[in-house]
Amino acid sequence: MTALTATGTLLRLNLRRDRVLIVLSAIAFVAWTILVAQVLQSLYPTAAERAQFSHVVAESPAVRAIRGDTRGLETTGQLVAFQVGVLFSTFIAVVTVLLVGRHARGDEESGRTELLLASVAGRDAPLTAGLLSALLLNVLIGVGTAAGLVVLGLPIAGAAAMGAAYAGVGLTFAGVAAVAAQLAGTARGANTLAIGAIIAAYLLRAAGDAGNGTLSWLSPIGWSSRLRAFDHERWWVLGLFALTTVGLVLAAYALLARRDLGAGMLPQRLGRPQAGARFGSPLALALRLERAVTVAWITGVSMLAIVYGLVTSSVADFVQNPQVARIFTQAGADTVVDSYFATVMLVLGLLAGGFAIQATLRPRTEELAGRAEPVLATATSRLRWAGAFWLIALAGVAALLVVSGLVVGIGALISTGDAGDLVRLAGAALAQAPAVAVLAGLAALVHGLAPRAAPFVWIAFAGCVFLGFFGELLDVPAWLRDLSPYTHVPQVPAERVEVPPLLGLSAVAALLFAAAAGTLRRRDMVSD
Amino acid sequence: MSSAITVSGLVKTFGDTRALDGLDLAVATGEIHGFLGPNGAGKSTTIHVLLGLLRAQGGTATLLGGDPWRDAVTLHRRLAYVPGDVNLWPNLSGGETIDLLARLRGGLDRARRDELVGRFELDPAKKGSAYSKGNRQKVALIAALASDAELLLLDEPTAGLDPIMEERFRECVREVRDAGRTVLLSSHILGEVEALCDRVTIIRDGRTVERGSLEELRHLTRTSIDATTARAPDGLTDLRGVHGLRVDDHRVRFDVDGEALDEAMRRLADLGLRSLTSRPPTLEELFLRHYADAP
Structure with a gap:
């Protein structure tokens, strides 16, 4: 596929430019999760203490709106998933969106993409390399989180589900960012669009979790808690992430093939030919x-x-x-x-x-x-x-x-x-x-x-x-x-x-x- | 002759790089002064120092009688600037950008602005993100030319303009000079400098290597001679100041240093001249000589 020519070179270039961001954020999210797990372990060491805690929070729609589903808070693993699952998958989505936006659109605006495409790189190469950077970031976060939680002595299946939930949300929003990069007229517009989608997903989930839970199924952030890490994991939820991500990425490539370099699908409006009287x-x-x-x-x-x-x-x-x-x-x-x-x-x-x-x-x-x-x-x-x-x-x-x-x-x-x-x-x-x-x-x-x-x-x-x-x-x-x-x-x-x-x-x-x-x-x- | 810009011994370093290394530049009021140098020679850095965007570490710079760093704001009322790399606000139309920059300088001549928009065939309603490089350049040019500034600092202003627009630009610059205003034109397009400038300064690696009027500079350099003689043109090889001699039967071609021209002509005349074309050096040759010969 000539459209992908030089993707590898671009990926290496991306990694050179983003290695600090990727490594630091992976470490931050993994370390943060492990730290919280450790503390929860020492705060609520016994089943009785955990039961008391879950009794307090489980009934509160306010808590559910902020932190997510409160069902099943009997083990340390469940407490961890509850305390940080929703919050961190939202943060991971933000970092991923910014990373993809930078490569799929930001470089195009600064003229770097033009330079690359005019040399030997294929048309799809910048987007592909950007998505691969995002994949790497999320795999690092997912695997790191799972490994860290296993080392702390939590069940392997739950730890894997927790890591998968992080990566699943991150990658789904990588797809969202890829589509946004094709729709918007500017890099800033693309980031705004994708961050807007994260906010919408968070709110849908908040409304769903505070109510009967239906709305949460419409939100990728909601899926992360529906995976039920440490609580009879529902592995099929990972299929939702996979299907959505693949669908979004395919849509992004289809849109990319239809637009001009530097332009978006949404039309650019004309401005005023003269400045207003006070614009000076x-x-x-x-x-x-x-x-x-x-x-x-x-x-x-x-x-x-x-x-x-x-x-x-x-x-x-x-x-x-x-x-x-x-x-x-x-x-x-x-x-x-x-x-x-x-x-x-x-x-x-x-x-x-x-x-x-x-x-x-x-x-x-x-x-x-x-x-x-x-x-x-x-x-x-x-x-x-x-x-x-x-x-x-x-x-x-x-x-x-x-x-x-x-x-x-x-x-x-x-x-x-x-x-x-x-x-x-x-x-x-x-x-x-x-x-x-x-x-x-x-x-x-x-x-x-x-x-x-x-x-x-x-x-x-x-x-x-x-x-x-x-x-x-x-x-x-x-x-x-x-x-x-x-x-x-x-x-x-x-x-x-x-x-x-x-x-x-x-x-x-x-x-x-x-x-x-x-x-x-x-x-x-x-x-x- | 009063001077608009006087720079001497200017030094500016970025880390280990010496961007300016004792640069001298003198621009007289009312002239179009060419500022020549290859990429990375320090042209933009010099202009940034003159604009007070960068602070020099050594040497002195005087601009319109003031200190470009200390008096930046007051001096800027009297000058207009076109950057080498024009970056526009993506959401502002070209027209808004022109008006904004003019008002920030201190006022806008609406009629002149509209005339220039027409002359450069710019669509002022388009957003900054929709302009091509040439059109972005036009926005910056119109903003500068619409002003009544005493001094124009133009940093490679025609990059991206097509030949027709480049000609319009030359007209505008000549009008500026005819109105008694001063222009510093940084460029590496030698045809442009040759067509417009009264005097030039050539820099290399942050240092001034040549300055003067084009006439003066030509004297310093070689004239190309192409002659046909009656007798075989032997005995020219030992002449001082002759370079690149090529003899082809009775035709002879060579370049000769200014000071050796007289002697070379006498020799040729002795050989019985049948035809002679002599061409003064172009700025390009002058330029290439400076950059090719240097260590």
Whole structure:
């Protein structure tokens, strides 16, 4: 097949460029899973303790919406699958989508694919090499996870199913990304489309798991828990992953054969022949470039927020359960609901952190792509240029938090008929803003110091996510947890609003931005 | 004659690479100055230093009387720039990009902008991601030419333009010069430089190897001679300054250094000239000589 000529060469090239990403993410997911398994083993060593735990969580639709199906939580393996299965397969899907998008579309946009196709590489070679990179990543994660869990002494079949579930979700979304790369007009558009599909799959599963479970069957992320690792594994579910992946990949090749290099299947619209009257400042440019992605983030997070809001009454009911109530002896139902809200606020804050980093690193993307140069060659200072993006990013964070907080409140209102939470929850979400601003400031400073070091910010962010979800569960030392800005945010509405830590975080953020401005002014501009 | 750009002894290193190694450049106000050099010679790096995007480690650079690093923003109001590699925002139309860049500089001459869009036959409604390389180049050119900047910094501005558009570009640049404005034209397209430039600076490995008017540079180099003589053209081999001598019966062809031209002509005349064509060196020969001869 001449269309595949030089796939091997390209694959080696991909692996050269992505080896760090592939190896680091494989290690992270495998290590993370094993760590959680180890801790759960020591926290709930006996069947009786595990039964008590599962009793507490099994009834809660809120827990099911966030973590997945709660049936069968009697063995350590089942607890592991429950605690990390859904969450990690979603994260693995995100990493896989970005990897495939980069090779199937990103290189095409930067002109590298053109260079390759004009030499000896076949037309299908870049997509194939990208998919093979994704296959390698997911096989590493799957095999590593299975092996690690077996070494910990968990049943072989369950461990294999767990690894297969990770790889199955990852590969299914590799197929989704391959199709998205053919549909969208730009690399960014392709990634947005594929990430949108992951969010949709997560939400379908959340709605399904909170309800009677039917909807979960429509979601590849739902299949990962339907495989029932460590609980009479239903191996045929792997067939669903395989069929979907093969179908998507074939569709991607069929679409690829029908489109032109550099174009998508979805038509490109014409723009305005002249700029609007007000389109003439760095701020207008930043707003224009960030508008769509900000709205997409707010929409995506709000969809999650409504699910979190809608299960509020179940949280309240769940606390009424006499057995559960015994556990929360000194805490009333309101307090438990508020603790639930506080956890939701942390999730919203972490998501806002991801958005904030992406938006604050936008000037870096502009710089590396060579689009900062023409702007900085006009009467625009570096600070005005980057500062415009910073302002838009911070305004976007505020909007994201207020809107998603309100949406949780609206969900709660629908669920409980209590409108009192609306403003309270919007405010509670906004309390996360100073912590998010610290991450944004860190991103700005790294860009100011060394634009090529940006992955460091994402590692710091992954650390915050880890500490947020597992810091208490895994009994991480306090000094380490204190490194995450989120640790210092008062857990409103469960706790009272503490002003000093919020002011402290804001001051740190301001310092980081000031340092970023200073470093950005002093260094050379670079581009790829 | 006042000067728009004065650069002397400029040094810029990236890690172990010395991109600029004592570069000199002087551009007089009102001239079109050719900035020549092979790929990687340091042309773009020099322009980036002049734009304050890079900070030089040594030497001095003065641009329109200011310091390109310290006074970047105020200087940029008075200059326009066309990058060598034009990257546009994929979601912005060409028209929006032109208008945005003009406004960021400090204003837009709508009539001039529309005239240029027509002259370069650009569809300003297309999105940045839909343009070919040549069309991206046009967007950047129109944005720069529509301005009333005193100084244009053009970094290989015609890459990707077809010959018709290249001719339109030359017209525009001449108009700029006729209006008393200054142009620094970095290029390796020698025909373009020969057609447009008053003076040139040739650089290699971050150093200036030649500068002056085209006339002056030609004096420094060889003239090609093609002659037919009455008597057999013997005895030319021992002449100083004659290169690539080829004798073919009574026809003789050689290149001769500027200072040896006089002597060579006398010898040929003595042999009884039947026909003679002499051709001044093209810039290309000049250029190739500098790069082929060098160590």
